[in-house]
Amino acid sequence: MHDKRAREILFGAFWKGGWIRDSDRYVSPDDFAYAKRMGYMFDPIELSHDQVVSQLIEERERADLTALSNSFLASLGSRRLDLRSALGSYAFASNFPQHEIATTSATIVPSGAQRCNWCGFYEFQNPAKVDLSLLNFERHRWGGVRRDNPVYAWLDLSLFRAEALQNPTGADQQMMHEILETARSMEPDATASSLEKALAGTLKSSKAERRVLIEILAVCGVLQPRSRAGYFGEFTFDFEREHTGQHFNDWGYPAIWWRGSDGVSETALAAYFPNL
Template sequence: MLQDKKALQILLDAYWSSDGWKRGDTIGPADFEYARQAGYMFDPVEMSHDDIVGRLLAVRNRIGIKQVADAFLASLSTRRLELRSALGSFSFSAHFPDHPLVEGSRGPMPSGPLRCRLCGLYSHPIGEQQDLNVLSFERWKWGGVRHLNPLYGWFDLAQFEKANPPDPTQEDYSILARIVEIASGLPPKANPNELEKRIGKVIRSNGSERRVLIEILGLCGVLKPADRCGFLDAFTSDEHRDRPPDHTNDWGYPVIWWQGVDGVNKDAVNRLFPEIGAV
């Protein structure tokens, strides 16, 4: 899909302004229809938990790891954040189990949805309307922020199937090599916040984009905390995604546990990005 700058701007303007998130309806019918026809905005889709699981597994099986790894690389110099996102969603879904909604001990939310203790998805037992537009916005704006959400994973990979990513360039390899070098050389107690600041010197980006990039590197196992693994190696159920007692740490799982002492998982680098594997 070729980028349509007008449609993309309609999508971004629907949710974001210089003051941050917008609330309420901010888009007219004509603009919505233009963005919908261009493939950036969508009508609501009715899906249940089991529908989402089935669609995620189906699209995962149609995509190869090299496709998403190369797209991630190509995003580094081009700032094509929507392409960067796919590696996170593919990693999350790599060992995603086929399962029905498994109700946890928390019971239903006041509004009715149940939280599946296996995948973490909030859902009614029967189908409900799913808003894909906010997911599309987050994908284009930051490279996704809900990579542990099966609905986002399906949507992201389904959109990626329609893309035509450029091939990675030597500049892309160099950028990732520098990120790996920085992550490998941080002090033992450094946390992801320190890494986010440091890599700002080597990649054109803002802080929110760098956070997503780091979380994707955690999902695929490049940044592997001690005693935990990325989703590309094994699926960790929602009920077992533990978090540190430090409530100021708002990173996603598993990179929330990463420290400088963990460094970089060279096996994952060699698997995903063999061109820069000799680090």
């Protein structure tokens, strides 16, 4: 459900020309109750590793790929970034394994939390409260930024199911064709950052939106680096997601490794967008 007032309350809780500091965040009880009723804000909840795993797999099994794909395409014109996000969450979850927490001594952090080597979830001795409102803010503002976070993927897919189905227009499909042609035509050593700049005139978007768009297509395997594993037909464990070592490079995995020579995976494209 798209509700302007609830969205404004959500945004006002976290952003005012930039991030609002935790200590300065405030939402009146009445506003919070309204945004909560509309499905935009939530009470913090406690989640264990095993709960997250089971809930994400359950949402994956309930997902409708056609609806996810159509909503992604429709978002290119509508800029409903919350609906664009769900395809990336599905792609991340598509081969997500049923598993118990897998740790080594190296993944026990000073607080005592254990980081799962497989999915990256941090589990504390006393379950930490998760701020789902923050995740939903990121979902609405940018289309999500935590592509490999299983909590985000679960929330994203569950909220998507409550939305009305979106169908792309011919203009939306044409924009997608232009995005793909741009990716196919990049110089061999072009990076994801180069592609982001090249897409600036293709669709109405901010730099941050184009980055998220590219990262979603990379998680789907449409922009799959040939030199690295991904999520199309497989699941890349958290400990396998290599970084380039460039401290200034904050692209997500696997988009961080994509180069122009990798082009577009026609196999993944056909799987996720069979009607293009």
